[in-house]
Each structure stands twice: as structure tokens, then as C-alpha cells.
Amino acid sequence: MFFERAVGEEGARPAGQPVMRIAVIGAGPSGLATAIALMRRLHRPFEAWLIDAEDAPGAFADGAAGRALTTEPARDLSVVPDRPEDFCDWLKTGLFSGGAVAALRGAQDLHVPRSLFRDYVMARFAEALALRRDVRIRTFRGAVRHIGLRAEGLRIGFRDGEYADFDHVVVATGFGIAQREAASWRAARAAAERLSQAEAPPPLTLVGNGPRLAAILLDLRAGGYAGEIRVAAAAGRLPQPHGRGEGGMTLGVPPATRSLKDAFRYIRRECRAAEAQGGGWQSVVDAASARLSVVWRHLPQAERNHYRRHLLGLHRHFSIRIARDIHRRLAGEFETGRTRFVPPCDPKSSGENTIDCRETPSARALAGLLGRDAAALTVNECGRLASHEAVLGGLSVVGAVASSLRPGPFTFAETVRQAYRAVLDIQTQGLARVSQR
Known part of the structure; x- marks a missing residue:
């Protein structure tokens, strides 16, 4: 593909240092954010494959889909977590410098055509790649049929019968694992x-x-x-529509409970308090969802399964919004x-x-790829996947599918945070799995 680059000279990477092979399943915004995180935070040579069943990287904003507006405002679409205003700055520098739109509304609140967001993501991808002469990026178009754990890594099997082996696999399919946009x-x-x-x-x-x-x-x-x-x-x-960007929201301390019912009572209580103060429920749901990770750690498996069966759809409906x-x-x-x-x-x-036209992140589809029970899958804050609480080594999940396995916010900012946490986990935990290639 157009951004594939091979390591040309042996001197381009440190002598004697093994090259890690990483697969990123999904070439949409979640997959590209993961690839950027790898290039910015994985401080060792690696080869990454961006695998997608249908689309080339960046194709999520082609044609009519590119004219549709972003689901989230610009303030929430940075691919660089330590620069949350990065997309806004990119818009102002490249498009709206001195323009009336920026002066009247500010770039933070804009919902822009998705093609603009795609251009921003690809620009940051190219910049990250230019700084990593020890990295090789490949693209592969193929439908993944199976992900198998092996003694020395993982094997991805494709529907056409081909397969490839990797040291680490990151599932970053967004909402496309079951339905293709x-x-x-x-x-x-x-x-x-x-x-x-x-x-x-x-x-x-x-x-x-x-x-x-x-x-x-x-x-x-x-x-x-x-x-x-x-x-x-x-x-x-x-x-559901977005709120008006209320700031200064303060929330009570999440309950240390083993009951999912208590956790959602907490959210309802905070929403009522925000309404009494003239605030919006949207800000409460976003902030409370981010803090529910504290509650999730204490929930037994039966309560987690109850959330996915009965509350996931409701939580998602009020978490994913439009302009x-x-x-x-x-x-x-x-x-x-x-x-x-x-x-x-x-x-x-x-x-x-x-x-x-559904956008349902499917734990069942992920479980099918792994040959596991969907009800037994869990994911921690670093994206590390477990089945029956046994960690599946070398496998991470980020994006909408990860958020569907634990009650976190369904936002792109959360996807970016998940990607960077997963890369740091690969950096510290995955070295023993590196194959000598």
C-alpha cells in the first residue's frame, strides 16, 4: 500500500536486536490510532501488519461516508493523548487560520466531515512513521477467521486458508468486527x-x-x-445528541461495591444532581463511565455478564452521540x-x-475468532484479554469491542488511551514472546 516501507539497510536498526511482529486487526480509526501509538511508544524495532477484511487504511472516510460529520466534536478526536487539542490545532492551522468559523465558534466544538478527520489521522501516521527508520508497516486485506495461541506467539488464520504468525496481536476493529461500514x-x-x-x-x-x-x-x-x-x-x-460542552463537572466518589445495580444508581444520582445545577446528563454519563473502572474491578463474573446482556445496549445508546x-x-x-x-x-x-446499519461491538464475534466462550471474556485497563480470568498472552483488545467488555466510555479519546496503555503493556510484558527473525 501507499505507506508501506521496508527497512532498507541493516544499519537502520540496532544490531542484534530482534524485530517484534505485531498484527493490528482493523484499519479504521482505532487501528490507525493503535499503529501511531506503537510507533510513538514501542521503543524497539518492530514490523506491524494492518489487517482489514475490506478497507485500506483511511478508506473509512471515502465517498459519502467522508462527507458525513464526525460523531464526536473536534475537542475529543486527538490521536496524541498528551496533546488533547491536537486535532483542533491541526484544523485551525490547516483550514481555519484567520477564518470566520474559528472566530465565531472555535474549532473545539466543530463536527467536521470525516474526510478531514481521516486526513488528520493519516498526517499524524506519516509523521510518526518518518521518525522510525527501524519500523516496517505492511497492509493486508483479508477476513480473519481464527486467532490461535501458540507456544511462541499467535497465529492468525484467514478465510482464504492463508495464515501468518505474530508475537502480538491487537484487535482494534471498532464497530466493524461484525458489520462492515x-x-x-x-x-x-x-x-x-x-x-x-x-x-x-x-x-x-x-x-x-x-x-x-x-x-x-x-x-x-x-x-x-x-x-x-x-x-x-x-x-x-x-x-442521542451531544451536550453543550459543560465544564467543571464534579462527581461523587464511585461506590466500592460488588453490585452493578449500585453502580448505576450512582450514575442516576449524579445525573439528577447535575440537572439540579443546570448541567447536562451527557457530561455526567461520560465522566461516570470513565470512573466505573473502579467499580468493575470488584464485580464478580456473574454481574459482568449481566451488564453485557442487559445494560450494554442502554449504556452504549447514551454514550455514543451525534451533533x-x-x-x-x-x-x-x-x-x-x-x-x-x-x-x-x-x-x-x-x-x-x-x-x-448497526454499529454493535460484538464480544460474541471476538469469542468466535478465539474459539472461546463470550461470557467468559474480560479485558483489563491495558487491553489485555482474559478468558475465565486466565490471561491470553500476546493478545490485546482496544476500541469499541474493549469498551463493550467493561463499562467504560464509548469515545475515541478512550480508544486512544486504550491503545497507548496496550502498547506500554506490550513494551513491558511482551519481550519474552519475541521471535528471533
């Missing part, structure tokens, strides 16, 4: 074009109720599709009567006019 956009546009040519077209059904559903629905309407659209969502709810103006446009679309909610359905058993 690019496929959703392509299928929706193709269905809309086909139905527009029919004399009495049936409804177009979109399955989901998250940011991807909102972006695809509004894109279809902006493109002129006037047919009936049905949204098949379990709860019949719109994606306020997009929320208003979406609500207006439902008011027209051309778009309405219907009961949930399975897109696999529906017809060609049913499009899967």
Missing part, C-alpha cells in the same frame, strides 16, 4: 437507486439506531431519495412522515431492501 453505505445507496426506478417501490428498511444509521438516512434524503424509509430499531429511539444540529435534522425527518420506526428485524433473513 463501507458495505452499509454501498448497499443503502444501491438499494435507493434501484427503488427510485420502480413504479410502486416497497419501503427501504434501515436496521439500527446509531450514528451510522443517522448519517446514511440523511445522506439518502440529501441525494434526492423520496421513498418511504423504515427504521428497524429495538428501542425506537433516535441517536446537535444533525439530531434536529433527524428529528425533522421523522416528523415528515416519510420515515418511521418499525419493530426490529434480522437483516440476514430479510430481503434486498433491508440494509444493516
Whole structure:
């Protein structure tokens, strides 16, 4: 691919130092953030493979998906955790220097086209790679079928029968481990074009109720599709809007409890207190979710499984949000009567006019890759995966799938923090697994 670079001269890396082979499964924002973290924090030679079933790195913002606005505001999209304003500074320097938009609103609160965010991520990727002459990055397009633990490392098996061995594997698939984003956009546009040519077209059904559903629905309407659209969502709810960026939020101490019920009582109590002070529940949910890691350490496995079965969907719905103006446009679309909610359905058993727009991080899909029981999987703050509390050596999980295994915030900033913590863990724990290549 365009950024693959081989180590040309032997003198480019310290003599006698083994090269670690690392696989990063997922080439979207989570995978690229992980690759940047590796280049900035793994202080030894390594070769990294960016593996994706469908997309090349950066392709998550191609075409119509690139025109959709970022789910989170610019203030939360830095790939450099020690510079939280990095994306805002990049926007102001490259796009809005001296411009009216920056002067009126400030870059921190902007929801920009995803293509701009992609350009920023790829720019930081290129800068990190330019500083590491001892690093080689490869890309590989292939669907992972299995991840197997071996005595000397891990083996990734692909659906076409090929396999490759690595010293460490990082699963960073975001929301794409079960449903592919690019496929959703392509299928929706193709269905809309086909139905527009029919004399009495049936409804177009979109399955989901998250940011991807909102972006695809509004894109279809902006493109002129006037047919009936049905949204098949379990709860019949719109994606939640962001708050107004309230600052200075103070929270009470999380309970030292072994009960998940007590933990969520804590969140409800803090939301009521914030409302009484004129604050927004969004800030409370974000801050409280970040602090629930303290509670999670004390929860027995049965309570963790209860969270994933019954509360994960609700937690995710209130944690992943869209821009306020997009929320208003979406609500207006439902008011027209051309778009309405219907009961949930399975897109696999529906017809060609049913499009899967879900963004569900799937512990079950991850467990399938490993041949493990999904209910037994846990992940710690460093992204280290365990099954029945036994650590699966050489394997890390970051991004939405990691957040679905423990009640943390579903934010890109949290994904970046997870990636850097995972790399530091690889640095300290993974040296004994390095193969001599």
C-alpha cells in the first residue's frame, strides 16, 4: 500500500536486536490510532501488519461516508493523548487560520466531515512513521477467521486458508468486527437507486439506531431519495445528541461495591444532581463511565455478564452521540412522515431492501475468532484479554469491542488511551514472546 516501507539497510536498526511482529486487526480509526501509538511508544524495532477484511487504511472516510460529520466534536478526536487539542490545532492551522468559523465558534466544538478527520489521522501516521527508520508497516486485506495461541506467539488464520504468525496481536476493529461500514453505505445507496426506478417501490428498511444509521438516512434524503424509509430499531429511539460542552463537572466518589445495580444508581444520582445545577446528563454519563473502572474491578463474573446482556445496549445508546444540529435534522425527518420506526428485524433473513446499519461491538464475534466462550471474556485497563480470568498472552483488545467488555466510555479519546496503555503493556510484558527473525 501507499505507506508501506521496508527497512532498507541493516544499519537502520540496532544490531542484534530482534524485530517484534505485531498484527493490528482493523484499519479504521482505532487501528490507525493503535499503529501511531506503537510507533510513538514501542521503543524497539518492530514490523506491524494492518489487517482489514475490506478497507485500506483511511478508506473509512471515502465517498459519502467522508462527507458525513464526525460523531464526536473536534475537542475529543486527538490521536496524541498528551496533546488533547491536537486535532483542533491541526484544523485551525490547516483550514481555519484567520477564518470566520474559528472566530465565531472555535474549532473545539466543530463536527467536521470525516474526510478531514481521516486526513488528520493519516498526517499524524506519516509523521510518526518518518521518525522510525527501524519500523516496517505492511497492509493486508483479508477476513480473519481464527486467532490461535501458540507456544511462541499467535497465529492468525484467514478465510482464504492463508495464515501468518505474530508475537502480538491487537484487535482494534471498532464497530466493524461484525458489520462492515463501507458495505452499509454501498448497499443503502444501491438499494435507493434501484427503488427510485420502480413504479410502486416497497419501503427501504434501515436496521439500527446509531450514528451510522443517522448519517446514511440523511445522506439518502440529501441525494434526492423520496421513498418511504423504515427504521428497524429495538428501542425506537433516535441517536442521542451531544451536550453543550459543560465544564467543571464534579462527581461523587464511585461506590466500592460488588453490585452493578449500585453502580448505576450512582450514575442516576449524579445525573439528577447535575440537572439540579443546570448541567447536562451527557457530561455526567461520560465522566461516570470513565470512573466505573473502579467499580468493575470488584464485580464478580456473574454481574459482568449481566451488564453485557442487559445494560450494554442502554449504556452504549447514551454514550455514543451525534451533533446537535444533525439530531434536529433527524428529528425533522421523522416528523415528515416519510420515515418511521418499525419493530426490529434480522437483516440476514430479510430481503434486498433491508440494509444493516448497526454499529454493535460484538464480544460474541471476538469469542468466535478465539474459539472461546463470550461470557467468559474480560479485558483489563491495558487491553489485555482474559478468558475465565486466565490471561491470553500476546493478545490485546482496544476500541469499541474493549469498551463493550467493561463499562467504560464509548469515545475515541478512550480508544486512544486504550491503545497507548496496550502498547506500554506490550513494551513491558511482551519481550519474552519475541521471535528471533
